[in-house]
Amino acid sequence: MTSPDPSSFFYRNSDLDSARIGGLVGSALAGCDDGELYLQYGVSESFGFDDGRLKNASFDTQQGFGLRGLNGETTGFAHANELSESAIRRAAETVKLVAQGHGGEIALAPPRTNARLYTDENPLELVPFARKVALCQQIDAAARARDPRVAQVSVGLSGSWQVIEIVRPDGFVARDIRPLVRLNVSIVAEQNGRRESGFHGLGGRWLYDRLFEPATWNRAIDIALEQALINLESIPAPAGEMTVVLGPGWPGVLLHEAVGHGLEGDFNRKGSSAFSGLIGERVAAPGVTVIDDGAIEGRRGSLTIDDEGTPTQRNVLIEDGILKGYIQDRLNARLMGVAPTGNGRRESYAHAPMPRMTNTFMLGGSDDPGEILSRAKKGIFAKSFGGGQVDITSGKFVFSCTEAYMIENGRLGAPIKGATLIGDGPEVLKKVTAIGNDMALDEGVGICGKGGQSVPAGVGQPTLLIEGLTVGGTAA
Structure with missing residues (x-):
């Protein structure tokens, strides 16, 4: 197809x-010193199906430009x-105000x-409106x-398509065309007057056709329903310092927030990060390797080029526990004397x-996940997370578990409710004592917030054994 x-x-x-x-x-x-004109045209749509009917449907078109000029640390x-x-x-x-009295030469183009x-x-154009609504009804x-205990079902379907063009004063022009789709299924189950919820979502930079495959959306239902039914049987979570096993895939959101x-x-150039000035030093246990890779085909967090025109790549941030580098845009890379990433x-x-x-x-290790669980003896197993927050300067974080279990005698025990994980990123990395061979990426639902901006992102990790992590619970 012609682009x-x-x-x-x-x-x-x-x-x-x-x-x-x-x-111009x-x-x-x-x-x-640097800068660009960023042009963007985009369309997006979303469907919200709740209580057996279509509650909302939206379609938006966005177009505009952003002009940026840089002089040292100053941005216009x-x-x-x-x-x-x-x-x-x-x-x-x-923008010219930042260049007054400055005779700098423009930085080299990407x-x-x-x-x-x-x-x-464009995924939005390839599937008729009626078929999208029908999919929500079908789900x-x-x-x-599936189960008489299902009390409420919410289905979300969304898609977007962006065309961007970056124009630099040196004649450099770069373009990218970016699709993105997502499906969310949320289920509330009720039993004996108690209600609990479960959720599953997936998506990526591809077309709607994958989401319309019955095997795909039926699996989303199964996972969300299983989580809701498990939570109906949950008991109050214990509290205190204990061994924690993190599952593969989506629990990597803890790594994203607490370490990423x-x-x-920018945080490291300003010295406000817990990792500032530690390049070449051990910041994690041996075997811990953390990667940021924006060049994985079709992934939600991937980009052919970033929003300054630099091609994305595989960046090794921590290798075998040693800090190797930081994530860079053009401004901070120039001021820190390194290449943009x-x-x-x-x-x-x-x-x-x-x-x-x-x-x-985080890359996988050589440990068998089942053997990791048996080594834990007593603690909790965190399979899925909800919201969390982190203090960049100290690295301290708090994360809530949406699906977790007790570990008793090296085996999964009762599901627990109300568990939160509390710690600080640099210290948690040093407490990793086993790394599973089951590394998995999440299924495409991540949204990263920073400085008032939200962008799609991906996370992932293998099963991890962490010794001595604080668990906040609700048990008396």
């Missing part, structure tokens, strides 16, 4: 064309949803790439038929980029 021409989206109702816009950008950013940024010569010139008046990590096709009916944010370049990301044209994670995960 769409971005010019057909950006310039069709404008007094600009791709040939003239380069001159060059003039606007004269004297700056302006944006507008109008793409015209006059709008760019008005934005340039703001390298080129011919990689393609996802299709150019709702199938979930309710602390490895982002392809992690300059922004929520939209209305936001300036910053260093952000893509797909962040």
Whole structure:
């Protein structure tokens, strides 16, 4: 299929064309150390099916530009949803303030790439509205038929398609076309007056067709229902310091929050991270290797190029317990004297980029997951997490478990409710005593928040044994 021409989206109702816009950008950013014009066109839709009926359906179109100029640590940024010569010139008046009295030369442009990590096709256009609603109805009916204890079913279906173009004052132009889809299934089960919930979601940078496969959405129902029914049998979680086993896949969100944010370049350049100044030093137990990789085909957190035009890549952050590097955008990489890592990301044209994670995960080890459980003897097994928060400076975190179990005599015991994991990222990494051979990535539901911006992200890890982690519980 022939790729769409971005010019057909950006310039069709404008007094600009791709040939003239380069001159405007060059003039606007004269004297700056770095910068770019970021153009974005996007469409998105979402369907919310609840209580047996379609509760909401939305469709949005977004278009605009963000103009950024950099001088040392100072950023000049302006944006507008109008793409015209006059709008760019008005934005340039703001951005030029950072270059006044500065005769700097523009930084070298990013390298080129011919990689393609996802299709150019627009998922929203390939499936009719009625069929999307029918899928939600089908999932709702199938979930309710599974078990008489099902009291409520919520189905969410969403998709987006973005076309971006990056224009630099040195003539560099990069483009990317980004699809993204997601399915969420949430089930509430009721028994003897008690209600508990379960959830499963999946998605990625591909088309809707995978989500419409019966095996895919039936599996989502099964996982969500199983979690809800297990939670109906849960007992109050204990509290105190104990051995914790983390399951593979989605529990990597703890790694993302407690460790990943602390490895982002801006926090380390400013010295506000618990990992600042520790390159080359041991920050984790032997065997712990943490990767950020934005170049995995079709993954939710992947990008062919980041939002500054730098190709994404596989970045080794921690290797065998030794800190090797940080996640970098262009600004922080330049000020720290290192190369950008392809992690300059922004929520939209209305936001300036910053260093952000893509797909962040821990590599697997050689331990058998069953043997890890038997080694734990007594503690808890955390299979799935909900919300959490972290303090970047100290690395301290708090995470709530949505599915967890007691470990008794090296075997899974009763499910528990209300468990929270409390600790700090650097110390937790040092307490890892076993690493499973079952590394898995999450199924494509991660959303990362930072500085008021949200972007899609991926996480992952193998089964992990952590000695001496604080568990906050509800048991008396």
